[in-house]
Amino acid sequence: MTIADLVLSAPVNLRDLGGVPVAGGSVRSGFAIRADDLSVVDQQTAEDLVVDGLTAIIDLRSIDEIELTGRGPLGRMPVTYHHVPFMASIGDAGPEAHDQTQFGTMYVRMFEAAAPRIVEALAIIAHAPGAVAFHCAAGQDRTGVLAASLLLALGASEEAIVADYVRTGENSDAIMARLEPTIGRLMAKFGFDLDEAARAAVRKEFSPEPMRTLLASLGEDPLQALRQAGLTDGLIAQLRARAVA
Template identity: 65%
Template sequence: MTTIDTAPGIGAIPLSAPVNLRDLGGIAIPGGAVRPGFAIRADDLATVTDEVADELVAGGLRAVIDLRSSAELALTGRGPLGERASVSYHHLPFMADIGTATAIASVPRQHEFGAMYLHIYESAAPQIVTALAIMAHAPGATAFHCAAGQDRTGVLAASLLLALGAEPADIVADYVRTGENSAMIHRRIAPVIRPLMERLGFDLDAVADAAFSDAPMRSLLRVLDERHGDPLAPLQAAGLTDGLIARLRERALEADAA
């Protein structure tokens, strides 16, 4: 299979390898570092090839968390990974539709995207906590993705790293790695995202022209600290318990060598 058939007027969507996939292993947390093979962040995993799906499963992937909207999911379904019996699938949309993001594409990214990240973190706190619980109890690696693997995926990656006790500088450092892949991401997601954005009256190319910056993630972390004192407070109010945090850290920690 090389394409996915979609709704009339959209056409077939080509399957391809992710261009913004990375294991969070090696990021420093108290007591050591995140263990490779625990959590993987990615761009759209619904449009990967069968070969990529097989490689991920062979590498230990056992759960997929899909952060896309229902409209995005309706276009592609779960994709080849949804056909692997050993991989559980969890749809936890962080936004009702992608218009929430694209509506602010014409204003300064460093200000408005940071506000969007804060809105996602606070309004989707129950989904974030559910995602963390899945990672804490999955028998193997958990991969989470949206379309580009940048905004929604970036918020969940930051949430996980905050729960694991990572330093803000290391959270930002992981986030900015996406900027290295921006052009490839744009080309890969265009067949899916362009039709959805056109329905909402937005131009994907204009959005993609926005310069990538570390400012949105820095803004999120700063405002969480200023507004809540403890950045985990919104998640704790949504059900993040000390026990779940302990389980996450137990599963994630690769201890320093003696």
């Protein structure tokens, strides 16, 4: 698939984390943006993001996904690109990946396995000169794990993290429609049917339980695994200096 073959469109699950309450205040607008696939944004969206202050992108997708779409219009703009895959392949998601109510198990496994890459992503966010956008395909699972990690480092409560996570549920139908031209091909490669997955994974009642499962698994010190993977007090301080308004 070449860039000429891509179906370009505006993101449907993009949101600035500005306003989320954290220790000492709230997240500053224009600091961190979570999104669905930014490799297939239309030209106008790409230009608007850069004009609004986007300076770096963290792509959490697998190599297979990137090979399918490349970087898209944003790849031709003055934006630093970082590939920080949280899974080697979407085939690694596991059998629970077809049922959104069971995603918690996947999130726990992802958090544990990708802890060094979570820290890498947090370091990028901490030191970027402007807004950083991070994305996967839907902006729900890998993106949700990174958003939760960032908010934990900033001292957000479980309630605030879950509230941000469930906002994706409002966009579920639009996400699946936007994913179909690209992720449908990849899912077929791994023997999955996108329509079947959509019926199971995307529900009118979006469940907060997967994120609650992840947060509950982290125990009394939710940053312990990230500290063991390299998260330092200095990095947390730098994140807070940039983020907290």
